[in-house]
Amino acid sequence: MRALTLITGKGGVGKTTVASALALELSRRGKEVLLVSTDPSGALAQIFPGVGDEVRRVAKGLSVVELTRRAVLARWRRRFGEEIYQVVSSLLPLERDVLDYIEGVPGIEQEFMLSYLLEAANSGEYAQIVWDAAPTAATLSLLEAQRLFYSHLTQAHKLYLKLRGYLKGADPSQLIEGWRRLTLDILEMLRTRSEAWVVAQPERLPVVQGLELMQALREFGIPLGKAVLNRFLPEDCPRCGPYQSKLARQRRWAESWYAGCPQNSVTLPELTKETIDREALRELALLLLEDDSGSTHA
Template structure:
């Protein structure tokens, strides 16, 4: 079973493409669940049928659901809050402060991710397609398990078993997201320079989180005006030429495959219209096929007496990059997204002497302690 997560800037059509992907999988005889974590919940509108928090049949082999975070909070949050209260109390926070601290930002995203994992595990699905919220919400969704688990691991000696149990749960969620054999992200965008710029920043942020992006989808391309004439045709050709130029620049900056979908005059609603859209999107290819194998985030290579640490981050020319070292951890901040990465044991007695960005990502040169500074 694989999980495909569709995300992108709000309004780019990710819900429709997620629904079309699930419909194509089901039409091929594979049991597919498409589930929305987007608070806007337009997935039901795409199929033209009502959906609830539990999977319901949309068509043969095709099931849909939407995550109702408010209902989840009413049902699940009291148990999670009690676990966090025990953790914080065990760490020396008094009971009143612990109650206040358990009203945490990001709980909605954490509950939504937990529910997706539950739905994936509870059904006979060969694929689960997730219509995620807009990009910023999705980045928070992917960051939370690691961030909270890291915090819990630090307070574990004083917080006891409650911290361990919660950290293990979050670690399982993190492992699901970071395993390219089980999960992959499809980034949806419209071919406009501002949207593509945000998409490239998202690629960097997800790579920094260790999340595998396996493909890009350019949606709503203006149709080609082949034999048409007149002002409308001239406008269409000019607009399509601008979009093609944007796509060419993007293709030159990433090894990821870019699928394209042209704008339709009528909004695709219902399984038949979604299947037609999927035919253009996948052109007969398997929607689950992986066209890109990710490089490991960290790799070490010899450089004479020194060692080089390669961090596979797709950096843009305008990326705001900051590096720092905190003991055996490397602190990397790119465009406001920060992550602590444990240095490989081989490099912990070395000193960083140089850093540069290249086609492989970020390359840091390490010299043995006492070497050139």
């Protein structure tokens, strides 16, 4: 298992649940784990009450942080200060407020989020980082942001000339080189130290989107860790028609899922407990980590 595990999939399929279960179990097995959520829904606080945008220890070996957009941008501003405002604002029309530019430039926020993960990965504090990423589209745009950012930076020479007259004090070539290196480091982290776990439910949209996401991740160069099919209904069902037809539908979509990712599938059951507590998470985690060598559905 690679050091950064990215948990992704369509909205509502169980990403936060899977990420929490995995992080808890890995820490229980003695790893020092950081669970990072960039999911704006705040669902992580349901599982770990009191988590926020500062890293917080919630169990032995497990730290959790809920990284809001606001926290990431504030952190970045503290670190790069005025210089970055000047660079960004020099690339865009100047009538608008510089802060608005910073927050509105496509990819900038995602770049900041990724740099947070890179720092955490490089800090040496954690053996494993589990990243509960935002839903599918946002995750993809995050990866796209990397391409975008990099293509901006390849025009660094033009940028330099443009900035030289504009920046007072700061050396634009140094700034650009710093950004370029950061982007390369992030790309390298994503491609060599990360794996993606794609979560879906056995239904049409989550399966179709999940399989598309796997393809996009593959093209980007991030290997698939596990393909998690969550909330599968039990076989022995009550004598009721709707349940039967839902089960039949689930089986059909499960077949598409298994066909798309035959090596890495794990199936998790629909849990019947009122709340998903730590015991329930453990049950899921044991299934998630049961067999690293192949499929568990056969």
